[in-house]
Amino acid sequence: MNLRGMRVTKINVDFRLVLVLDSDWEIALEAPASLSHGTVHSNPSVLLKRESQDVAPALALFGAKILSAVAFKSGTLHLVADTGHH
Numbered sequence: 001m002n003l004r005g006m007r008v009t010k011i012n013v014d015f016r017l018v019l020v021l022d023s024d025w026e027i028a029l030e031a032p033a034s035l036s037h038g039t040v041h042s043n044p045s046v047l048l049k050r051e052s053q054d055v056a057p058a059l060a061l062f063g064a065k066i067l068s069a070v071a072f073k074s075g076t077l078h079l080v081a082d083t084g085h086h
Contacts, residue, residue: 003027003069008061008081017048017055021066027077035060037085060085 003025010020017029034045035057046057064081071077080086 003066
């Protein structure tokens with residue numbers, strides 16, 4: 001499924017961080033994830049740790065439109081949002 005153009009309509013936190021997209025799709029993050037904005041040189045990434053519910057920076061993704069989503073064989077997912085976050 002292509003996630004391009006979908007918006008983050010809800011963010012849930014329980015034992016995982018879940019980005020709920022329109023069209024009833026969800027991206028569930030069950031491992032620590034890093035969130036960056038802009039370039040790595042201008043803004044270092046922030047580690048989102050769902051086990052300690054230290055995910056407040058992820059709120060910046062609310063309402064964001066997904067520009068690209070690439071899943072790698074290693075299990076890594078790379079998302080780019082129209083807000084400049086990735």
